[in-house]
Amino acid sequence: MSADWLGQIPAFLIACVLLVGPGLPAALLLRLRGVVLLAGAIVVSLASIGAGSLLAPLVGLRWSFVPVVIVAAVITAIAAGLWFVRRSAEGIRGGDGPGVWIGIGTAALGWIAILVVGISSVEHPTQLYDGLFHLNAVEFILSNGDASPFHMTMVLPGATSTFYPTLWHALVALIVPFTSAVVPATNIMTIAVIAVIWPVALATVTSVLFPRHRAAAAWAPLVGFGFSVFPLGFLNWGVLYPNLIGTLQIPLILAFVILACRHGLPWAQRVGLALTAIAAMGATALGHPSALLGAVALLVPFAAWRAWQMARAGGMRTRVIVVIVGAGCAVALLTVWRFANVTTHEWLPNSTLAAALGEVAFLSPVGRATGLLVGPLAFIGIWTVVKSRRWWILASHAIAIFLFLAATWLPVLSLRSAIVGVWYDDATRVAALLGVMGLPLAALGATVSWDWIRTQKQQGRTVRAVAVLVVGILLAATHLSAVVSDVRYMRNVSFRFDAQSQGLSSEEAELFSLAATKLGPDSLVIGDPLTGAALLYAYTGRDVVFPHVTGKYGADAEFLARSLNTGTAEVCQSIDALGVTHVLDFGERELFENHFTTYRGLHELAGSPILTEVASVGESASLYEVTGCR
Template sequence: MSAWFAQAPALLVALAVLVLPGLPVGLCLRGVGAVVRLGVSIAVSLGVVAAASVVAPVIGLPWGPLPVVLVAAVVSAIGIGLRVAGRGAGDDRARTDPQPWIWISLAAAFLGWLVILALGMRDPGNPSQLYDGLFHLNAVEFIASTGDASPLHMTMATPSQETSFYPTLWHALVSLIVPVSGGVVTATNTTTMAVVALVWPVALATLTAVVFPQRPQAARWAPVLGFGFSIFPLGFLNWGVLYPNLLGTLLVPILIASVLLAFAADLGWGRRTLRILVALAATAATALAHPSALLGAIALLVPFLLSRAWRTAARGRRGRRIAVGAGVVLGLVALIVVWIEANVTTHEWLPTQTVAQSLGEVAFLSPVDRSTGFLLGPLAAIGIWRVVKDRRWWILGGYAVSIALYVIAAWLPVLAVRSFFVGVWYDDTTRVAALLAMWGLPLAALGAAWVWDALEALGRSGRRRLLIGIVVVIAVAAATHMLALRNDLRFMRDVSFRFDDASQGLSPDEAALFERIDDEIPEDAVVVGDPLTGAGLLFAYTGQDVVFPHVTGNYGADAAVLARQLADGTPAVCEAAERLGVTHAVDFGETVLFQNHYTTYDGLHDLDRSPILTEVDRVGDATLYEITGCD
């Protein structure tokens, strides 16, 4: 654990970046509690980082803290100006949080996630050993090397292009932590801790507080109930690894809450404008974290927006009804068009469940074949009952959207229809399942508040035996969620972040070779190796140029020749290496982290038989070669 304590300064910096840039705007909000202000501060902070990443290359600034500070200053000035302009308009009384329990709950959730992630990753220097980890770690180094974090300039895997869009908010955020953390891997793991431990509990508390203001006690339960939902966020660290999706999905509850705040009644123009700008900042942050998260948030908001449109039309005259109706039609058409255009269907992940199984998993909030827990589902059912009694149908509509998307992803056998609905998430049930938490956990928190009130009533009535019996049942039901948590931790330790000789990607011997390479090859050297063996991580670890920083990409015909023929040492290989400037190669053996693309890089294995390569260094089975036979 000493290695984690050494990352404390980096963790504090990550937390500061998540809160401080947007804090002035959060403090300018009126009529909301402190937890909501914190949630807004986080969303605006990430919106500031996203905006700064786009603006910095336009105004000629390299990526770093300065662009963030400049954009934050502008955003803060606007927020303060609107706060002053809206002074005295409407009710200025702030809603109070259920003190001190909400802060105790948030602190417990924060510390709990820190411990869980530290146990799962074991050491801050352990890299993700999953397929997408290769790209995401190298993308952080790409930003650090180029000084450009713009989502329009992520050309790492398409080096022949000047412009290529990829949502880079995650990578921009991590790159700000690298100088403090000491490396890309440690910065990535520390940032993962910060966003999960801070953003997720605060996001759940924020949405719950905004949606159920009449039951403020519900917000104190939401952060701790998040531990019971296995597929997110831990599932995203064991599948992919889905760092950008993780960040975007963490923001969805805050984005939904910010939209609800913008539609609140009895607001002056200054206060409403500020809330609209907050919602836009949250939208930008979610979109540049990952566009699929934004589309998911919009889908979950559709019932609320339709409900508001209906109420607005019902109170107006014929002209207003026509205008509202036209707006609804145009909005739905626009959403469908964007939904179709954003479709990235691959048919790589197919439905695996029956409709009964998928609905059963929804009922217990234990999706994607996770071990079933017996507390969240009943609590959510109680929350649904309370919402039905209050006739707040749009909340159930939002939850129904997430349920429908999940059932379609997990079960629907008609692939064309399935892909129309969930192709935005690559037809991936895991990514879709996370949306169940957005409304499911706030509803469970509402149910928990009702149960707590009922237990207090039993205590006051003196029925202690019944009270103790119910508490025991609740404790046992809560304990059932520990099995899924244990399974996630075990997978993290044994696969996702395993870092020993049995790792499925990078091994300690290979990382040790990285440490020695700087002294053995020139700075302008270009190295080729099979990225599936972890060789591509040479870029993330050292900044040394590699031909293949990711498994897929558009690297050109010469790179393809090297990938298939380097071991043969043909004249075509020498010509391709000369054009690309390749001087060295690494061979990390036969262990690969993803089998499907193995033949793509057949020529980068068994390099000891190549007539044009000379061994330079070796650590265990990890070998560095120099191209010497092409003269």
């Protein structure tokens, strides 16, 4: 591990405490035990951060740990009240054996190692399209002291309110003071949420789904390494930071909804679990609303099964109520699904049905390297569930499969968009849902397989047991190709940071350092965001006209994007209207070629009669001052 990573260990520990600490007292008071305790602490912590981002501007507080502590204190007080009402109630246990903690710890260390190697250096920014927005959004929160999702107006200058899920950016903003900059804070938080939340989430939902197979919760975090599209795929596509923090929480929603519906719970405990489930839903929605809708879709079979149980056990009045409530919920879900549709038709079906089904079978979706163990383990898990007749679990996994097939294959675009438009018709985002039930099923399959191997050995069939174990190890090794592929892509593309980076180069970042000494607090800089010039804002806090590629920046900004290099009187009028003082030119390389938004007027600026070069690094990174318009 390089020195720059070692120097960020305190920031990483603070990030981990932030993910668990605020919610731990409430989780203890709710009598959660085992891995469910850690899961509850994460849920309440993320909910406190999300609710704090909403509360802070309403009470005049800048974004900091203070509103998080206030919300966490309120939630803890509610949990204390529920504890006092039922002081003698038993704890809610799940995944509390030593094997579970070994599995979680091993998985956490594994993800830390993979991400450190993939990102290469804590100072390396993501080089993908959406990274421009997400890095700058953190700086926007820091500059304005406001992390509310209703105030993320960075790409809408002049707007007073809009909605954009900001849980990710709020999290990163909280640890920036401990890392000194937005980029390292983003990388540290990326490692923390994956290493802490994902193993715990998988172990928790598996322990809740399969309580009779206690070892499955220990296997779940480990089989997660075999699912290539998530979480590493979200760092190599997009980059999808909000979807990442949202999708990480889906298993937690499922777990706490199922726990809240357990038979025989005292009302106080049921209320506590229900409130925890609601908190998980709220935090997930503030991570990314599509993740919440995905969780709700996966919960439909469980809700239908519980409704059927209630209807069978009750009289005619109960059945009528169940039907009315069920119909109302179905209408509400379909209505929200329709209005939450954000179809862009930017991603079209690109697979045959046979290929898509093959990817489902091996749990290796969207054309990624295929491992040969996790899919067969999931089939063993499915067969085990079939024998126990817990059909709703299979129905939930079937919904994830249906959504994936619609995204990657369905040729009827209008129908496809109606089904998966919530995820921008993007197969990569939808594919992550396959792991929510698929990985717990694979963990169940691993448990059944391991028990079979042990039984064979105990019965004296050692050769058979060893042969199957060796085959399993060899099949597990096939998943290394997917991990290596992701890490290689991270190092060579997504987080590459040198003169050949597809977005921001190391020379351009060096120019940012020079620019910080030459720009005043009121300076306004324009540059083609597709070249990485937009990241001047994240690196220095100096305002830029285009913090992202898309947005509503006004007629003057659009005119300069097309025509600034002409240096005409009309150009000067728009410069004066906006108050532009400097221009960045980072050459011709762009991180997203052939984009529909044109910024051709922000190139070839050398020799412009209205600009004077004030700093440069290398052959293509230059900072100009506007000198010929006044």
